[in-house]
Amino acid sequence: MELSNLTTEKRNQASTNLDQMATMEILQTINKEDKTVADAVEMVLPTVNVVVEKIVESLNKGGRLFYIGAGTSGRIGMMDASECPPTFLTDPETVQTVMSGGNNAFFRAVENAEDNEQQGELDLKLKNLTKNDVVIGITASGRTPYPIGGIKYAKTNGAYTVGLSSNKNSLINDYTDQGIEVVVGPEVLTGSTRMKAATAHKMILNMISTTVMVKLGKVYQNLMVDVNASNYKLRERAKIIVMEITNESYEKAEEILNQTNFEVKPAIVMCQTNSTYQEALVALEECKGNVRKTISYLFNKKMER
Template identity: 45%
Template sequence: MDLTKLATERRNPDTLTIDELTTLEVIQKIHEADLGVASCITPVLKEISSVVEKVVTAFENHGRLIYIGAGTSGRLGVLDASECPPTYGTDPNLVVGVIAGGEYALQHAIEGAEDDAELGQSNLKTLNLSEKDVVVAIAASGRTPYCLGAMKYAKTKGALTAALVCSSDSPMEKLADISIPVITGPEVVTGSTRMKAGTAQKLVLNMISTGSMVRWGKVYSNLMVDVQPTNEKLVQRAKNIIIEASGATEEEAESALQEQEGNTKAAIFQLVTGVAPHEAKLQLDQHNGKLKEAIRKFTQK
């Protein structure tokens, strides 16, 4: 294995003397490197869009989005998955994050786990993978055995595979049904792929999950209408969303939210259309929870 061939493992000529700089100069170097990360994603927007479309199809057919990776890549996948239930009111089993080494690896380095291809396979086996699912494997190097093992197994089950990598012509890229190579280049500190590569991965994962939720009807205009009001801040956010979407007063929004037992989307439909609380839920169910579509069809009657 020759790591020097990987762009993420090469030395960055702009930071060869970083250990001789002042604190401010060190920070400026890191900032300068980070400024170019977003532009590295531009060439693969179509590929990201393709993954999103496959994920939406999976959701509509009772399939799942499964992220899998090791180290920083795995942690980022788990992070993105864990944010979906509170933000979009999804079942925790809809978007799943799998990391080599399990929950312990979220806070502790278990670097050897990434070399275990059989572990990647067995971790997916426990999820009862099917052809309805989409598996997104994440690795800066694009060669992580854990991810390759998982991808090979996913293919035997008919699941769509995508690879989010930061190296060109990698084994994962070649194996994937859809590859997303984001070439971020050498890191400020050689080989520290939690930096530029990790930032790029986080941006892409944001696009995949957010894009999928938008296309699946979890967003009305640009409002997170399936937010779960599980604490004081989120209750107020839900009321603010209802007010923005319906033009209701705060008192009306609060009352509707209570009548709908915390269902922000149903409260909006109730206030916009003037239907009874139980009718709002029925109408949304008939349109698979797509609020804008439900309102449009109801008002056209």
């Protein structure tokens, strides 16, 4: 598909006089267009559901999730991947981003790097993909060579592949197992897909990573029970989480967390089942880290005695 025919490259009729608008008028125009993004995302939720289920299945088999993209798309992927270890205590290898131009391109654009399809293949090849991995190629236009090269290579290794774009019938999805085509319409600033398209993609990646981690047992109720309490703020959050779930005092929550090296999951299990730290760890291992299942498991075990 020619660039000029892409929805993401068309002119937005609501902003043709953008350069003549008053400041508030520009802001209101952008805001009005941004309101349409959530609706566009809603339209592709059934497809996102399919992708999430596949990622959960793959990660349960020891697989990994990769985002691959160029420019803004790569940066969005990197933002999402980098938040998984502190939020969900995942291994940094579990969710990764492969970005055209390398990690330095996160800070300074390397614009011509996105045109190299072979480099996308070479960069992903360094990750030693397996059939248990999932690769999501992110490209607003749907035709960026770099992620397409990565997707083509991923297919040869049996990895599950997804294309995340903002145009119908995107080229990248000629090569993927599943395409998420979230069509947000023309940008307020023509062709500037760092705006609505990027917002939609960020929303979808938030949904994917968060829902996957919930399904993997890294959330109890709606609380981050696998939070990496690596600083003062996060240690305080860990105490609040334990207090919320167990109704223990601040002092008791702190005491228990000191015993668990500020791991929230075993602290909750200890409080809720009157178990030792070691008993909690063993039970959590048995229940694959799922707090709700662990509490039920220990209760049932004690009832049998």
